[in-house]
Amino acid sequence: MSRDPSTVLLHVMPPPSPGDPAGSTLIMSSYLVSSGTAEASDYLRGDHPNWRVVERGLGALEEADAVLFASGQAASHALLADLARTHRRIVVPGDGYYNTRALAHLVGVASGVEVRAVDLLDAAAVDGAVAVADAALWVETPTNPLLRVADLARLGDICRRRGARMVADNTVATAVLQQPGRFGATATVYSLTKAAGGHSDLVLGAVVTRDGALADRLREWRTLTGGIPGAFEAWLAARSLATLPLRLAAQSASALEIARHLEHRDVVAAVHHPGLAPHRTVADRQMTGYGPLLSFEVAGGAAAADAVVAAAELIRSGTSFGGVVSSWERRARWPGESAPPGLIRLSVGVEGVADLIADIDGALTAAAG
Numbered sequence: 001m002s003r004d005p006s007t008v009l010l011h012v013m014p015p016p017s018p019g020d021p022a023g024s025t026l027i028m029s030s031y032l033v034s035s036g037t038a039e040a041s042d043y044l045r046g047d048h049p050n051w052r053v054v055e056r057g058l059g060a061l062e063e064a065d066a067v068l069f070a071s072g073q074a075a076s077h078a079l080l081a082d083l084a085r086t087h088r089r090i091v092v093p094g095d096g097y098y099n100t101r102a103l104a105h106l107v108g109v110a111s112g113v114e115v116r117a118v119d120l121l122d123a124a125a126v127d128g129a130v131a132v133a134d135a136a137l138w139v140e141t142p143t144n145p146l147l148r149v150a151d152l153a154r155l156g157d158i159c160r161r162r163g164a165r166m167v168a169d170n171t172v173a174t175a176v177l178q179q180p181g182r183f184g185a186t187a188t189v190y191s192l193t194k195a196a197g198g199h200s201d202l203v204l205g206a207v208v209t210r211d212g213a214l215a216d217r218l219r220e221w222r223t224l225t226g227g228i229p230g231a232f233e234a235w236l237a238a239r240s241l242a243t244l245p246l247r248l249a250a251q252s253a254s255a256l257e258i259a260r261h262l263e264h265r266d267v268v269a270a271v272h273h274p275g276l277a278p279h280r281t282v283a284d285r286q287m288t289g290y291g292p293l294l295s296f297e298v299a300g301g302a303a304a305a306d307a308v309v310a311a312a313e314l315i316r317s318g319t320s321f322g323g324v325v326s327s328w329e330r331r332a333r334w335p336g337e338s339a340p341p342g343l344i345r346l347s348v349g350v351e352g353v354a355d356l357i358a359d360i361d362g363a364l365t366a367a368a369g
């Protein structure tokens with residue numbers, strides 16, 4: 001029987017011996033004292049003991065190898081650049097994280113690889129897009145900020161039949177709630193800045209893969225390009241991972257309760273959440289929880305949504321998501337974002353859910369009045 005993710009994360013490191021510190025050590029050093037022979041790993045741009053702790057935790061969750069990067073974008077860049085070496089077309093989601101599409105186009109222009117955006121919920125469009133030699137499909141589900149759920153089993157099937165490689169940005173769900181590797185993805189990308197870090201105090205990313213040769217190439221890329229993670233960020237992330245399953249269980253339960261509550265408010269025109277129709281059936285096949293995010297459209301459009309965000313007392317106005325403190329923002333304020341003008345994305349934290357619902361109701365009423 002496989003162990004609970006909490007147990008896995010809490011026991012990835014060898015147990016300390018009597019006399020050792022029970023807490024984990026932060027190592028601030030640029031090199032290891034040499035034994036005389038030349039060891040590449042002695043210079044800490046290429047490897048770092050604090051990175052290794054995070055990599056072991058992330059890897060253990062998916063029984064795979066993990067490579068830590070300075071940000072989610074740095075992780076995406078490393079993987080996209082690797083895909084561009086051996087693929088002629090990279091297919092990206094039409095409504096996923098905006099910066100992934102922007103970065104894919106940048107990599108495409110630099111490498112001569114064709115980049116095409118498709119709706120991942122349109123199976124025929126995906127099938128057509130990957131029906132060329134050497135295609136790769138970049139999946140993101142649930143998508144950010146519309147929380148649309150793409151069917152991983154179906155996408156995996158399409159890629160298998162067409163001989164295309166599938167990779168997934170699993171930032172929103174994390175490996176605790178969803179494992180795209182089980183559906184044929186050969187690598188998963190994470191922004192640990194979001195739920196995995198969970199305390200809004202670090203920027204970090206990772207690629208997780210069972211493809212040992214790919215992991216080696218990603219490490220080489222990280223060493224050569226040199227924009228490496230900081231030791232302190234890695235130390236913070238390692239400590240945060242220990243409570244990730246606990247936090248996600250609380251956040252997922254509260255987000256679902258809030259989504260259901262908002263469905264009954266008449267100032268709310270639409271609610272988007274993986275646990276609501278039309279996405280729930282697919283979500284239940286591939287996720288063990290729905291995650292901390294939901295979004296909803298305020299009937300009065302942009303001005304009304306701005307007023308709602310400004311009226312909250314507990315929920316912070318701000319971008320990013322996945323932190324222990326709830327936050328929200330009107331997404332369409334960002335240039336390039338395709339979300340409807342009155343759409344608010346809410347990231348649910350670990351506050352008491354009744355307090356959050358009271359805060360949201362108060363903000364909706366204040367904005368309407």
Ligand SMILES: *Cc1c(COP(=O)(O)O)cnc(C)c1O
Pocket residue numbers: 071072073074097100140144169171172190191192193194203204205
């Ligand atoms: C935030 C985010 C990223 C980028 O991660 P950074 O850590 O901000 O560089 C990538 N994908 C998704 C889905 C994200 O939400």
